[in-house]
Amino acid sequence: MKNLLLSALAVFALGCSSAWAADPLVAMQEAPVASWTGCYVGGNAGGGWSHIDQKNVGLVNGTIDDPPLDYGSGSGSGFVGGAQLGCDYQMDRWVFGVQGMFDFGDIKGSHVITAFPTFNFEDNVKELFTVTGRAGYLFDPAVLGYVKAGGAWAKVDSALYRSGPPQSLSQSDSYGQLGWTVGVGAEWKFARNWSVFGEYNYMDFGKHDVTYTLAPGAGGSAGIVSTKLTVQQAIIGLNYRF
Template sequence: MKTILLATALVLAPVGLASAADISEGSPVAAYDWSGLYAGVHFGYAAGKSNLFIGAAGIGGTDINAPLDPSGFVGGVHIGFNQELANSFVLGAEADLAYSNVDRVSTFEGAGALLKTESKWSGSARLRAGYAFDRTLPYITAGVAAAKYEVTVVTTGPGGTIPIHDETHLGWTAGAGVEHAFTDKWIASVEYRYSDFGKKDLSVPIFGLGTVSTVDLKTHDIRVGLSYKF
């Protein structure tokens, strides 16, 4: 009797293993779902391109083009929402706000003074589009951007420190990045963005009425971030 039972078990064992394998193959692990609300923090480095232009009308026939070019670290918060489609495309929207330590002190050629420039904060509201490779999501992004930009003339004479520009610039931003969900809730990212915050007139004209004087600001940003998916 024991011999018969042992023989039966040996015959049925391969059948049982095959059935288990079939069940396993029929129940694949579910792919990661990018849909949902998320929020997090980010930090990085911004290299700015900025130019102070003062027209010739008020200063004896010579235009002034002074490069300002602030740079430095940025850090802030972001919040967004993704919707993954059936074809693995992911569409979303994101907003961010960052404190900026983006500044520079340069020589104001011909004026015997220094120019101190500083971007105090920046932010954006953007659309995003990407393609999900399970837990990895490369994407592109674009939208509107704003930044608070200050320019100050620093002299050693009686004038001292003279603020000549303190305005919020409004422009656009575009870039690309990649995210990876290393757990179901935590997502790491790296992103490059180019932002053009436009050109504005100086808040305080330097050389009398009728002089055209403007300042612009553009930045190249590299940021890394950490998000929590709700």
């Protein structure tokens, strides 16, 4: 009798274990996240904020302003949007990569020139291009936090206006300026080949000298204006990974 009960319990236990293993809710496992190693291409959009400081450092005829004449400062804001491409390499929980990003911009700003209150200076950051290295840590197999740093380039349209009435354009200029950038962001790989990200970037383009004629009637003297430009950028984007 004892042997019969033991045999019955063994058969019952074996049947329960077989049924448990066959249960699809228990057997089902979450699909593993694919490696971050590979390349990607995508698009981005967001906002940009600029800040400009200006000083007149001298005249074209050789006269030096010492100390430089303060021309004031101004801030701007506007839309940015563009594309990025890059490649990553995963080492355990660390991800390293390189990236190129290009954005069109419409970051407009203006300010009154302190030394000449009848003149306004306007600037518009039209293009931004960065080449950066990127290093990140996987807080989750699908969630990457990262920092980035590298070189930056900006195209800026500027204009000097005589404030009215009547308002008139005194002079305009368009120039490119090299600088550097640092940034921080997070990226979520929501599917095998797709990820979304959000990031903040700071760019410093140093100083650029532009020649403007503030008072054509005063001997035709032209001033050399030193312009220091910084840009901040906050964007979200989508990447296709391959």
